[in-house]
Amino acid sequence: GAVVSQHPSRVICKSGTSVKIECRSLDFQATTMFWYRQFPKQSLMLMATSNEGSKATYEQGVEKDKFLINHASLTLSTLTVTSAHPEDSSFYICSARVGPNNEQFFGPGTRLTVL
Amino acid sequence: SQQGEEDPQALSIQEGENATMNCSYKTSINNLQWYRQNSGRGLVHLILIRSNEREKHSGRLRVTLDTSKKSSSLLITASRAADTASYFCATTGFQKLVFGTGTRLLVSP
Numbered sequence: 001g002a003v004v005s006q007h008p009s010r011v012i013c014k015s016g017t018s019v020k021i022e023c024r025s026l027d028f029q030a031t032t033m034f035w036y037r038q039f040p041k042q043s044l045m046l047m048a049t050s051n052e053g054s055k056a057t058y059e060q061g062v063e064k065d066k067f068l069i070n071h072a073s074l075t076l077s078t079l080t081v082t083s084a085h086p087e088d089s090s091f092y093i094c095s096a097r098v099g100p101n102n103e104q105f106f107g108p109g110t111r112l113t114v115l
Numbered sequence: 116s117q118q119g120e121e122d123p124q125a126l127s128i129q130e131g132e133n134a135t136m137n138c139s140y141k142t143s144i145n146n147l148q149w150y151r152q153n154s155g156r157g158l159v160h161l162i163l164i165r166s167n168e169r170e171k172h173s174g175r176l177r178v179t180l181d182t183s184k185k186s187s188s189l190l191i192t193a194s195r196a197a198d199t200a201s202y203f204c205a206t207t208g209f210q211k212l213v214f215g216t217g218t219r220l221l222v223s224p
Binding site for chain 1: 148150155156157158159160163203210211212213214215216217219
């Protein structure tokens with residue numbers, strides 16, 4: 001199946017710093033990628049849809065200036081958490097859509113801890 | 116919220132037993148998918164069932180779909196300790212996946 005990677009897998013940062021998370025499709029091109037966040041023992045909540053070459057579409061309640069998304073190529077989307085605060089600590093997961101059935105392949109996730 | 120609900124929220128069984136998880140959703144769908152997530156890891160796609168299908172099999176997995184009741188079930192037969200994980204259903208609406216609340220399955224040796 002299609003492989004999606006994320007980097008870094010884990011990051012710890014101080015409050016007020018910005019953190020960039022990369023999502024790559026390794027063996028296919030993805031015009032659409034998705035970013036989710038997941039709190040402990042909870043489900044995945046969609047944050048935004050990332051489209052190559054255009055602005056991301058954010059879900060209601062997600063601050064676009066806080067969570068910057070750039071889909072610069074068909075294999076790379078980045079999520080930057082700006083001025084991170086402890087409440088931004090979470091598990092961030094990206095996925096890439098493949099095929100006509102909206103089948104999505106997920107990255108391994110990035111654990112962000114903001115001190 | 117379009118998020119579906121799954122029950123049970125948690126399920127503990129012994130190896131060799133069958134595990135059944137249920138998912139209910141709220142809107143019309145094109146298809147429904149089941150995913151597994153090991154603790155602290157990404158999601159693994161298990162199976163997709165289209166809205167015009169009623170049952171689908173893949174190895175030890177059996178998925179049913181009842182669109183009239185807006186519900187689906189995932190059956191894992193002859194469970195193994197390695198099946199311990201969280202299981203999520205996800206429906207496709209407006210080109211986006213909407214995840215259920217998940218079932219945490221614990222399979223004891």
